[in-house]
Amino acid sequence: MKVVSGTSNIALTKQIAQQLSVENIVAECSLFNNGEQRVWLNTKLAGETIVFVQSLSNPVDNHIMQLLLMVDAAEREGAKQIFLVIPWLGYSLQDKVFRPGEAIAAKVVADLLSRPNIKRIFLVDLHSASIPAFFSVPTTHLSVLDLFVEYARQNFVQTNCVVVSPDFGGIKRAQQFATALQIPFANIDKRRDVVDGEVTAVAIHGEVKNKICLTYDDSIVSGGTAIETTQLLMQEGASQVNLFATHAIFAQGSALILKESGVNSIVTTNSVVQKEHDERIKIIDIAPMLAKTILQFV
Template identity: 35%
Template sequence: RASAARITAVIPYFGYARQDRKAEGREPITAKLVTDMLTTAGADRIVAVDLHSNQIQGFFDGPFDHLTAMPVLVEHLRGHLGSEVVVVAPDAGRIKAAERFSRVLGTDMASVYKRRGKGEISQVEALGVMGEVTGRCCVLVDDMIDTAATIVAAAERLKASGAAEVWAAATHAVFSGPAVDRLKNSVIDRIVVTDTLPLPADGQIDKVEVLPIAQIIADAIDAVFEDTSVSEIFGGENQS
């Protein structure tokens, strides 16, 4: 209404990103609905951080800049971890992300394979570990910690497999339902997240550390309005 030439919606945490497909019959694809609402509201471009599914970018007809918090997380991990580190994917869906982290950090990689139960509160059983973790510091990497079922189950399996220490690194601290209690009582030694979402009051526990990503978003906005490459900010790692 104020005659803006163009409108860019900056959405650090893109809500409903996990509803990007029909897992069962009659389920809505809510991520598509969100992009449709943004289009109707007048958004010409979207900027988001670490989408749960890359294909969400295809739901929007205009430019969609997908940022990653990996540089912030990697810098922090480098400054606080020793040499005996292995990056771990908590499930099969995060293997590509774990590969990126391990490549940038120069570490080995492992993965946990799991079985998810059905129910109102998600239950996850970690069945085993692929990779060498005995006596090493394991860093579980994920895009978000929601109910914490997956990350906690993976951490327990890693400790049972001989890991000396377990860290968790994730972009989005959703912390819904039983997440905080699960994390408090878990074997995870340190949890590193970013401020794409405000941390709930009960989530401000000693083992949780929040990193700012304002500079990444500021650099992306500058690139958007200067019509330069957003991907160059991340060395192309945001396209993986």
Template identity: 35%
Template sequence: MELTVFSGTANRALGENLARTLGRPLGRCHLERFPDGELYVEVQEDVRGRNVCLIQPTAPPVGEHLMELLLMADACWRAGAARLMAVVPYFGYARQDRRGKPGEALGGKLVVDLLERGRFERLVAVHLHTPALEGCFGMPLEHLDASHLLAEAARPHAGDGAVVVSPDLGAVKLAERYARQLGLPLAIVHKRRMSGSEVSVRGLVGEVRGLRPIIVDDMISTAGTIAATAETVLKEGCAEDITVVATHALLVGPAVERLSQVPIRRLISTDSVPQQRTLPFEHSVVGLAPLLADAICRVTSERR
């Protein structure tokens, strides 16, 4: 069955790269915003009886991009698409996978429910903030891991005298994968989150003195965690040659300012969300198009 690829506006460059990697033109889709803020979507391709892949990370503004994805899906379904697949490289609301207080909403589950209402048969995501969110999905989920690609991008900075640093207990398994692939020791920072943008560090397990830290995490939002981790390893006497590796570099709010105040030498991330063009440190970007294309080809070939 033929495949048509459409991209939303959240990360058009990645959508174009994905279509190119799949060897297909990017489908034409008109998106317009009315003066009152409503979004208008018109699919300008014949999708009747076709597999349709919609790529749209739910990057900030999350609600706007989520609604755009749902409207695109509805337009394709009403135009006769046989199957719909959502490719969401960055999945917003993934941090709201459980309730800590009785009055809190379960945002992650709600977003999954909305996507299922969009008639998607399958969703492709890259490095959800927590594997626990997978239990919220009633549809098949292709949960991709880009850490092996990022680790190879970090390898030139991972020779003798380097150490992988986990910024909190939640990232330990991820850091272990990096440490194992790169053949490096591991150090772990124990933190306590004070708010959505503020953290407090409690201690450090492992040795970093005189070593070059490679701080790894799944995402950087306001960079409170990364900045606090960098300050901690500096106090412990690490070398002032810090590499930060993250799958999703959102860099919102005070993130860039925070990172510029500690000696971050370089950032390595994927292109899951649009990247800022100017940063006060070196920034290497690993493209996700080949990883996404491989997953899409495997899934669509299974259906034949």
């Protein structure tokens, strides 16, 4: 077995390979003068089990194309088995038609990646549980819930905590978090403008005054929801607000979110590379979880 990465998350790929005690290969990726991607896998592929690891993070389209080219190269060289590990699935937030005339981008990406020679695709905490059905190859949808539960138990006094869902769509996820921790649950009603994506908080259901609030979401993208949620909870008397999110995209940078929200901490994973480091951002390693799951199918 060989674990191969593109350019999106080389560190996570290396950690997965170390967990599996197998060779780690970094694909040679470059651009032609006309902007086209060029990929070279400088390793023996024939007869090998190849595990590609690629987060479809910014620049999203480049990372998608890199992954497609790597898969094609492995197929042409006669790889025995091909697995894809996609810690963050770009375009996954576009999982439905919000306005007539829009595409379901998550389905388009799933179709591109559903190559007949791919044995299985591993995905992590998707925005919607319906997305795996978009793929026409087998998928395994992993959750970091247990890792977050362990972190929360070790770092917060649970007798004064409450789990908060930042919106209606995340209620089930947050309820599972609260149940595992055996602490109360609250949720926030919000409205999102379908044109510009702006989020407006409407009301909080549940007691948050003088509580340590643990919000739980699948991702922080622009940070608008994180900022608004934190500010609202603080206005309602929360003693602390700590954000749990599997994928920290931070499209506008983490510094802006930390400054404008006043959040106490952001607990996330290494599904996406973090270029900025702040002591309030706590990163949980998902490599052991991914490696353990890969071994179940190889």
